[in-house]
Amino acid sequence: MTVRVYTSLDTGAPVLTGTRLVDRVKLILMACLVNGYGSKPAAGWTIGHQHADGFSLGNGEGFINLINSGSSAYIAYIMETVTDGSTALAAGVNRRSGVWSDGSPSGSLQYFYNQGFLGSSNLHWLVVADSKTCILMLGAGSSTADLSAGNGVAHYFGN
Numbered sequence: 001m002t003v004r005v006y007t008s009l010d011t012g013a014p015v016l017t018g019t020r021l022v023d024r025v026k027l028i029l030m031a032c033l034v035n036g037y038g039s040k041p042a043a044g045w046t047i048g049h050q051h052a053d054g055f056s057l058g059n060g061e062g063f064i065n066l067i068n069s070g071s072s073a074y075i076a077y078i079m080e081t082v083t084d085g086s087t088a089l090a091a092g093v094n095r096r097s098g099v100w101s102d103g104s105p106s107g108s109l110q111y112f113y114n115q116g117f118l119g120s121s122n123l124h125w126l127v128v129a130d131s132k133t134c135i136l137m138l139g140a141g142s143s144t145a146d147l148s149a150g151n152g153v154a155h156y157f158g159n
Helices: 021-035
Strands: 004-007 046-051 054-058 063-068 073-079 081-084 091-093 110-113 124-129 133-140 151-158
Touching: 004 021, 021 046, 021 054, 021 063, 021 073, 021 124, 021 133, 046 063, 063 081, 073 091, 073 151, 110 151
Parallel strands: none
Antiparallel strands: 004 124, 046 054, 054 063, 063 073, 073 110, 081 091, 124 133, 133 151
């Protein structure tokens, strides 16, 4: 598997739009994992489903489903297969988030927050991915593309 590095500093990198974190993350992940941009090929993921408030991406072994949770947060779910993509939270086999799983009465869902990434102060993002794994880093106020300075958050998913 070829590991690729994508950054907001690349020629042809997607320009961030939208006022919700999930919309910006979708723009980045679709460009890096599914479609490619500029001279950078996609990492080899596929679209599981798309909805106005969420989407899912697959790596051939499972899916990650990210759904909106207010302007500066999204909730992440994983599942083996998508069985119904008609809503933001797709139905799927073995669906779970944090300690919650289908059939559980309650639990802690896996939330990702980043209010700073909705501003306009030196936003940077970095994706390291192959066809099975993705590391997404988002930062604001950073002076470097690797997010070693400023405020950043990381999201790892896949194998």
